[in-house]
Amino acid sequence: MTPVTVFAGRKVALFGLGGSGLATARALKAGGADVAAWDDSQGSRDKAAAEGIAVVDLNAADWSGFAAFVLSPGVPLTHPEPHWTVGKAKAAGVAIIGDVELFFRERAKIAPGSPVVCITGTNGKSTTTALIAHVLGQAGRDVQMGGNIGTAVLALEPPAANRIHVIECSSYQIDLAPTLEPTVGIQMNLTPDHLDRHGSLENYAAIKERLVAAAEIAVVGVDDEASKQMARRRAAGGRPLVKISGEQPLDEGVFAGVTANQGRLDTRIVEVKDGRPRVVANLAGIGSLRGSHNAQNAAAAFAACSALGLSAEEIAAGFKTYPGLAHRMEELGRIGRVVFINDSKATNADSTEKALTSFHDIFWILGGKAKEGGIESLRRYFPNIARAYLIGAASDLFAATFDDDGRVAYERSVTLDKAVADATRDALARPGEGEIAVLLSPACASFDQFPNFEVRGDAFRKLVAALPGFVPFAAKG
Structure with a gap:
């Protein structure tokens, strides 16, 4: 406390x-x-x-x-x-x-200047928070992680000169923290969200920007226009700024570069200083950091940990042992070449998009209580779907989308247990070589069949663990 x-x-x-x-x-x-x-x-x-x-x-x-x-x-x-x-x-x-404001007031009193990393953004902030804390911990630092992720910030140990706090901040918390001044402030990205609580996208963006505007060192994603404008305003003020990207090369900053390597795609984290690029980490083979969204998360984590004095070697070693977060692209294990992914946290199409870009032969379990727009925005990824399995109240809506598109074969499994059995049967029968995925990424709220996404994800985990021949990744090696 x-x-x-x-x-x-x-x-x-x-x-x-x-x-x-x-x-x-x-x-x-x-x-x-x-x-x-x-x-x-x-x-x-x-x-x-x-x-x-x-x-x-x-x-x-x-x-x-x-x-x-x-x-x-x-x-x-x-x-x-x-x-x-x-x-x-x-x-x-x-x-x-709010509670984050109380934390910063207490820090100013008892340990001014003690290292604090604050992370915000619409998507990816929880993974980035956990990844930074993991890398710092693996490097032997005294780390406290909390805020909007897991432990309330005031339940953490107090600020101290040799202790690093890594705090996920929601827009609600930032709005209640006028003296928020982190050592490193990270803005990941921004898409429309929580507009019912902030009134407009402009208000939402302005609240997010407060975190990086007040930081000693700002780390800002530039893969969306609103965040890019934040970076430009920060740069115009002449204060320390590290731009990050999961999608494009940068002339200065940290970005993810994707290269072909013997038939697979390797994601390398590249740091550019004074116009000179160098590869500082390779995410190939790290299942918990799969996909372009995780490439941006890793770029942000590298920038933050580097700013706190870690070497590139320490950071890359931390990436390799990162276990990932429960229910967020969580790799449970496999049966042969079939890998089982728990992405129950994907409660809308935007979140599911990240999963559909991470695999190319997917047996997709989806459904629940649909959000506005359904899965219409995901049509471009339908070629990655081998077959879909519909559960819950959204089954009719999603079936209509698939019927209209014509590219995705599907069946109405209705319940999660039936969907797991159906998807596993079909995935194991799939001819060919290479990794294929049974993916729970519902693109829906859980409330028609489960009280929350955690319970839904836990149910999926138990069903998968009971499958004949299943080998959990924790048991590997």
Whole structure:
């Protein structure tokens, strides 16, 4: 835990007692603050009270006595309309902040200048966060990883000169962190997302840009126009900038280059300094970093770890042992030449696109509760599909897309267990040589058949593990 001492002896209001909110309340209390916490859920209030956290009805409280108001990132600050507590805080002139802001205020007090890497972007930020933390840890550094990924930031060990914090930041968290000033700030990419919470793409982009604008060293992806503009503004200010790309060569920065090597494609990470390129890592054979999206993630990780003093050799060695994240292009194992991929986190077409570009002979399990647009945007990748297996509520919609296109054979498996059996049967019977994939990448929310994507992915993992002849990758070698 990082006790928050910057509000010691003062009253702080807090709304939202989920995972990060409860961790924040604990950290404030441990630091000597007088916390008044509230949540709409009686269960959450009871859990906080059982830990000795003061539960106070903020609707009836005197807000004039609060030194700050800590809002959980999942609660609307501005759109579609501000939460009622936001109005109370503004009327009383109380600063509205979040847990990441508390972390940076505490850092400024107890360990100013301690190394912190913050990662944001629409896609890839979790993998990049985990990859950076893994590489640093493998190189022997004291690393704490959290934020929007897994552990709440204030549940991590406190900032220290010899400790590196690697923090994934959502747009919600950035919006509540006015003094966010990381050592290395990373902006991966930007596509329309969370517009219901930010009002417009322009507002969403402006919030993301705050992270790199305030960083000592900015690492910015230039594979989309909005992020490219961020890089241009950063460069115009004359402050340290490293451009990254997973798709194109750069005249300066870090990019992924794809070359043919004895019938396979090798992805090399290339660093260009003072106009001089050098290959610093090769991702060939690293299943957890397969695909162009992971090439950009690796480029960002290289730039960040290099900025923190790691050698190219240390970073490349860390890449080779990176295990990947659960449910995100997670390579489970194989039966012969058939590899099984758990990409349950792909809850929309944009996410599934990354998986469909990573393989060329795919037995694709998809479906669930469809998002707007369905899988229409994925038509260009249909030649990579050997056969598709439809599950859940989206089956009729996706079948209509396949019928209209005419290039993808499919069957209605209905349930995940039947889909795994059907896809495995067909994949094992596929003639030829070379790797083929049974891929769960649903392009859908899970809520018609599963409570969340994690449960869906865990179910897929168990079904695959029970297949005759299955060898998990953890058992290899």
